[in-house]
Amino acid sequence: MYLGIDCGTQGTKALLLDAASGRVLGQGSASHELISGPNGRREQDTEQWISAFEQATAAALAEAGVDGSRILGIGVSGQQHGLVTLDADGKVLRPAKLWCDTESANENQRLLDWLGGEQGSLERLGVVIAPGYTVSKLLWMKEQHPALFERIAHVLLPHDFLNYWLTGRCSSEYGDASGTGYFNVRTRKWDFKILRHIDPGGRIEAALPELIESDRPIGLLRAELAKRLGLNPQAIVSSGGGDNMMGAIGTGNISSGAITMSLGTSGTLYAFADQPRISPQPSVATFCSSSGGWLPLICTMNLTNANGAIRDLLQLDLQQFNALAAEAPIGAGGVTMLPFLNGERVPALPQATATLHGLTADNLTRANLCRAVIEGVTFGLRYGLDLLRDSGIRSERIQLIGGGAKSALWRQMVADMMATPVVCTTHSEAAALGGAIQAAWCHARQIDAEASLAALCERCVSVDERTAVVPSASAVDAYEQAYRRYRRLISDTYG
Numbered sequence: 001m002y003l004g005i006d007c008g009t010q011g012t013k014a015l016l017l018d019a020a021s022g023r024v025l026g027q028g029s030a031s032h033e034l035i036s037g038p039n040g041r042r043e044q045d046t047e048q049w050i051s052a053f054e055q056a057t058a059a060a061l062a063e064a065g066v067d068g069s070r071i072l073g074i075g076v077s078g079q080q081h082g083l084v085t086l087d088a089d090g091k092v093l094r095p096a097k098l099w100c101d102t103e104s105a106n107e108n109q110r111l112l113d114w115l116g117g118e119q120g121s122l123e124r125l126g127v128v129i130a131p132g133y134t135v136s137k138l139l140w141m142k143e144q145h146p147a148l149f150e151r152i153a154h155v156l157l158p159h160d161f162l163n164y165w166l167t168g169r170c171s172s173e174y175g176d177a178s179g180t181g182y183f184n185v186r187t188r189k190w191d192f193k194i195l196r197h198i199d200p201g202g203r204i205e206a207a208l209p210e211l212i213e214s215d216r217p218i219g220l221l222r223a224e225l226a227k228r229l230g231l232n233p234q235a236i237v238s239s240g241g242g243d244n245m246m247g248a249i250g251t252g253n254i255s256s257g258a259i260t261m262s263l264g265t266s267g268t269l270y271a272f273a274d275q276p277r278i279s280p281q282p283s284v285a286t287f288c289s290s291s292g293g294w295l296p297l298i299c300t301m302n303l304t305n306a307n308g309a310i311r312d313l314l315q316l317d318l319q320q321f322n323a324l325a326a327e328a329p330i331g332a333g334g335v336t337m338l339p340f341l342n343g344e345r346v347p348a349l350p351q352a353t354a355t356l357h358g359l360t361a362d363n364l365t366r367a368n369l370c371r372a373v374i375e376g377v378t379f380g381l382r383y384g385l386d387l388l389r390d391s392g393i394r395s396e397r398i399q400l401i402g403g404g405a406k407s408a409l410w411r412q413m414v415a416d417m418m419a420t421p422v423v424c425t426t427h428s429e430a431a432a433l434g435g436a437i438q439a440a441w442c443h444a445r446q447i448d449a450e451a452s453l454a455a456l457c458e459r460c461v462s463v464d465e466r467t468a469v470v471p472s473a474s475a476v477d478a479y480e481q482a483y484r485r486y487r488r489l490i491s492d493t494y495g
Helices: 047-065 105-115 117-125 134-144 159-167 192-199 222-227 243-250 304-314 318-327 368-390 410-416 429-448 453-460 475-493
Strands: 002-007 010-016 023-031 036-037 043-044 073-078 084-086 153-156 171-173 211-213 218-219 236-239 259-263 268-269 285-288 296-299 335-338 355-356 398-400 423-425 463-469
Touching: 002 047, 002 159, 002 243, 002 423, 002 429, 010 047, 010 429, 036 222, 043 047, 047 159, 047 222, 073 159, 073 243, 105 117, 105 134, 105 192, 105 236, 134 192, 134 222, 153 159, 153 463, 159 171, 159 218, 159 236, 159 355, 171 304, 218 429, 222 259, 222 268, 236 243, 236 429, 243 259, 243 268, 243 296, 243 429, 243 475, 259 368, 268 368, 296 368, 304 318, 318 368, 318 410, 335 475, 368 475, 410 423, 410 475, 429 453
Parallel strands: 002 073, 073 236, 171 211, 259 398, 398 423
Antiparallel strands: 002 010, 010 023, 036 043, 084 153, 218 236, 259 268, 268 296, 285 296, 335 355, 423 463
């Protein structure tokens, strides 16, 4: 058995995988709380991650009805871009700043200007740094919390921190490191020059974790922690990775021709590439994958969080919200929502706020508002898909994951809006599954250096054909008109 953990924005999920049969034996989850503040602050207490890890793992073991001493490996997936800083004693210095935090937008712009703008960032790093990336959070911490900044001994990403808690070792792997803003995705090495610009003394570059390959173990589970969690003290902890990289493994997206779309708190679209083909489009991040290649990716900052905001406003449960959205016509009767409650990354509008357009006395209905927010967040993904397609990415079918993929209405909307067939994977918690598969791969590589990740994915990943939908020609045309209105409003509203 292998344990996959996904530490996300809203909570932690745990999944137990029998890698020999490909069966998921049990799952568990526990929630996190967000620390929100003015000017885009989005942070979390790392102790919550540890508590949620323990609760989710216990729930997965209980559901499976198995003994944790049988677990051979653990693979951790974590939300990308977050900043966790430790002092020399391993103590967390302050709450983790998350991927969706835009408080450091001004610092990001200053760093981007120093790099020579978007083109300079692409040439140097292979990606264009964005406000959510880790590097601007470091500059923000130096300027806002200088005393704490001086105590930094370790700079970690969220999944790195959990691996440190599990093993006592600081390390990182190439996929998650790609989203820091101080990593070159072409050479797969840390870029120290940008860190020296922030900290000329070089202390921050010395605080970076060791980079390891995705199929390498970090070490064994700490004995005292194994006892506390009821797990095998000989269980290896794999390199783990960012949630998108683990989601790619958990959907079998490890070779060319597949596109995965995640409908979670944020929206993501990614594909596999065997070479670092850097897109000229700054919104396309050509991250490294956690399977030995690259992962061209776009990420929107607003998805189910925006839906949830409208649900809360109208005091609806999920079933009521979906029913009302289904009542409204395509295009929501002329109502368009630009749902940028957290600012936005695609399109690149970090300081944007959400707006409603086209309201009249006739179309101001609860049904149209519900429809407009789902359409608005999905138009952002269509915007990103256009960018990926411009970069040469092609796919005959889109694989959907995430909580939003459970909605039949939303699945059909994605198929129609993208003019592409859609199907869900059997296990929607793809990042946790990917973590478990990677742990199995890492364990197998200790015995056989040629052990195949593809063979594991073929055995452990499947699609649920009952969820498959194809686009309707009439709906495709109607959504195209609504999408053009969305693009026009972005241009008119934000310039």
